[in-house]
Amino acid sequence: MTDEVLLTARDIRRDFRVSAGFGRRMRTVSAVCGVSLDVKRGGVLGIVGESGCGKSTLAKIILGLDAPTGGEVLFQGRSLTEMDRKERARHIQPIFQDPYLSLNPRKRIDTIIGLPLRVAGMREGEIRQRVRDMMDLTGLPTRLAGAYPSQMSGGQRQRVAIARALISRPELVVCDEPTSALDVSIQAQILNLLQDLRRELGLTYVLISHNLAVVEHIATEVMVMNHGEVIEHRATEDLFAAPASAYTQMLLDSILTPEPDKGLPDISFTEA
Ligand SMILES: Nc1ncnc2c1ncn2[C@@H]1O[C@H](COP(=O)(O)OP(=O)(O)OP(=O)(O)O)[C@@H](O)[C@H]1O
Secondary structure, three states: OOOOEEEEEEEEEEEEEEEOOOOOOEEEEEEEEEEEEEEEOOOEEEEEOOOOOOHHHHHHHHOOOOOOOEEEEEEOOEEHHHOOHHHHHHHEEEEOOOHHHHOOOOOOHHHHHHHHHHHOOOOHHHHHHHHHHHHHHOOOOHHHHHOOHHHOOHHHHHHHHHHHHHOOOOOEEEEEOOOOOOOHHHHHHHHHHHHHHHHHHOOEEEEEOOOHHHHHHHOOEEEEEEOOEEEEEEEHHHHHHOOOOHHHHHHHHHHOOOEOOOEOOOOOOOOO
């Protein structure tokens, strides 16, 4: 990780107007309440917190897929609002939780992976080569190029989603629960792949996860959220060694308390 700040979010707010029920008045839900953060080039910022604390809303705002009701996001000093969709996509790409939902079931794998390059207007010959290289890099056998998402396993589908996200060589990848929909036995493979790709391609990640074991292993910094606010944001080692807040301590305690008969999650990582 370097000290260069790739992305800055300043005082982000996101309010939603929601109906309070049949015949009732509208009320405001504040999903994100004044969050500021810096993402440093080459690092992994883990964002953790319980369900509903605002992680995914913040991720969508960082990706430019949703507009904040207050504050601004700067990528290399430029506001995301100054960039069009194509330019944003060149710099920042998402990897979502469920690869099945995020892949078009009617398209072949090679078409899905190459789509960002086609949108950018690249020549077909070059696209084919880049797709082959990216399949190789993400551990997808080339014989799967003509397959459809329904013919693949969950892990393979997530590899396709990763290949598609990385093919336009973005600098920042926002991973929103990238392994939560996968079998436990596959989760570690995908996390190890993400780690290898980060080193090989010099990527920066924002990693949203409710799984603190995953975040502890991968993130260089961790930001803890609760009710739309930042509770603490520190280097991973420091946070796990001595959490500064009772809320973080409660989250840490909850991963150390296995569910009856299930034991702790069996995720084994390869060492860096
Ligand atoms: N489009 C929306 N309309 C209304 N309320 C919303 C909308 N999106 C999110 N919210 C509300 O904002 C709050 C934060 O939601 P968000 O999905 O960001 O949390 P999260 O931490 O990602 O949760 P999870 O881990 O369950 O995905 C929740 O109370 C949610 O109901």
